[in-house]
Every structure is written in structure tokens, then in C-alpha cells.
Amino acid sequence: MSPRPLLLLALHLSAALSLAPAARETRIIELLGKGRVGLPQSDEVELDELVANLEGRKPTIASVRGDWDLLYTSKSEFDPANPLGRRVDGTAPGIEKIFDVAFSQAEAVASSSPIQRFVTGLESVEIRQVVELDDAGTGRVDQFVEAGENVVFRLSASGSFDEATGRLDFTFDDAYLTAFGVRIPYPVPFRLLGDEASGYLDTRYVSDTLRVSRGNKGTTFILRKR
Incomplete structure (x- = not known):
């Protein structure tokens, strides 16, 4: 992978981690839009990071x-x-x-x-x-x-x-x-x-x-x- 895509991935990861917990859910919905669409690699990486760092209540x-x-x-x-x-x-x-x-x-x-x-x-x-x-x-x-x-x-x-x-x-x-x-x-x-x-x-x-x-x-x- 060339340096530019690597830099873009790093920026996406940094942006995902910097979001407040409540804003991560909103960003996930923004990325996915109406539903099961194919995502660019940078968006896939950001989505994975957002999902891994979601903080929610105990499921009932x-x-x-x-x-x-x-x-x-x-x-x-x-x-x-x-x-x-x-x-x-x-x-x-x-x-x-x-x-x-x-x-x-x-x-x-x-x-x-x-x-x-x-x-x-x-x-x-x-x-x-x-x-x-x-x-x-x-x-x-x-x-x-x-x-x-x-x-x-x-x-x-x-x-x-x-x-x-x-x-x-x-x-x-x-x-x-x-x-x-x-x-x-x-x-x-x-x-x-x-x-x-x-x-x-x-x-x-x-x-x-x-x-x-x-x-x-x-x-x-x-x-x-x-």
C-alpha cells in the first residue's frame, strides 16, 4: 500500500477514536446510510474502530x-x-x-x-x-x-x-x-x-x-x- 492510503487510514482511525462515546453511534449511522452498502476500505477501517469502541448500557x-x-x-x-x-x-x-x-x-x-x-x-x-x-x-x-x-x-x-x-x-x-x-x-x-x-x-x-x-x-x- 502506498503512503497516501496509509495516511488516510491513519486519519480515519484518529478521527474515530477522538469522537465522544455518544457521537460514535451517530457516525456509524452516517457511514452506513440507508443500509448494507459496500464501503471503501478507509470507511471499513473507521467502522471497525467505531464498533470496537462503542460504550453502551447493559443489554436487557x-x-x-x-x-x-x-x-x-x-x-x-x-x-x-x-x-x-x-x-x-x-x-x-x-x-x-x-x-x-x-x-x-x-x-x-x-x-x-x-x-x-x-x-x-x-x-x-x-x-x-x-x-x-x-x-x-x-x-x-x-x-x-x-x-x-x-x-x-x-x-x-x-x-x-x-x-x-x-x-x-x-x-x-x-x-x-x-x-x-x-x-x-x-x-x-x-x-x-x-x-x-x-x-x-x-x-x-x-x-x-x-x-x-x-x-x-x-x-x-x-x-x-x-
């Missing part, structure tokens, strides 16, 4: 409830040794275990699934997450992938939130596509997948406007409340 059941628009997901390269993605804790349930045994690596890193990489890479769709929890922290976590008003893919899961750890656990149990009023089932036998149909989101930061979570495959999600 009430604070993670609601209807959230996905603004951004961190990127991960496709790993041919882990084509279904790799979990942060090293576990590999179900089909993932087959690849884990066949292509075992001493230094394998977490990576997102191919479906996640594909869907979150589409600029023409909107993705939102609806978290419905009772006062005990039990309820539903639904994902909606919307291509306009007439085409919606819904991926539904049972969920529970632990205030002590800030972790939102979920297990997918239903999915379907609605296209121009016609409901089309998604042919995945979730009940037969066992742990492979489960995951979690660790809440790293939450406010009345923004939520930053890290998933079980190492992906960082930035969501804005509707």
Missing part, C-alpha cells in the same frame, strides 16, 4: 425487543474447508461435522454460511429482524428478507434472551416464501437438523436506536430500530 430483554433493520454485516471469505461456515466455539453439529472431520485445520477461523453471505450481499433486498420476547426472555426471533412489497422470505425461530450474558439464542423451526399473495413452503426439515438449526447472537452494544451483535459464526451485525 426490553432493549433487544422490537423491529430492527439490518444495516450491515461484516464480511468473511469463503473457506473451501468449511463450506457451510465455521462456528466461533469450534463446534460442528450435523452436516457441518462431516466437513469438519474431512477438512480439519489447526488454525481454522469462524466464517459465515454461504446462504448468509449470499443474502446479505444483495443490495436489492431489505432485511429486518423482529424480536418478540416476554418478560422472562422467551419468545420468537423472525428474519424477513423483502424484495419489495410482494416478495418476502420469512425465516422463523424460537428464541430466548439471557440478560446476564447478553446472548440471544434461537432455533429455526419454520420458513416460507410469500410471493404476490402465494405462500410457498421452504423445504428444510428443521426438526431433523438438531443443533445445526440453532445459533446465537451476542449483544455487544444496544441503545434506543442501534444494536450491534456478533453471531455464532463470527459475523458482526449492525441493526437500527424502526
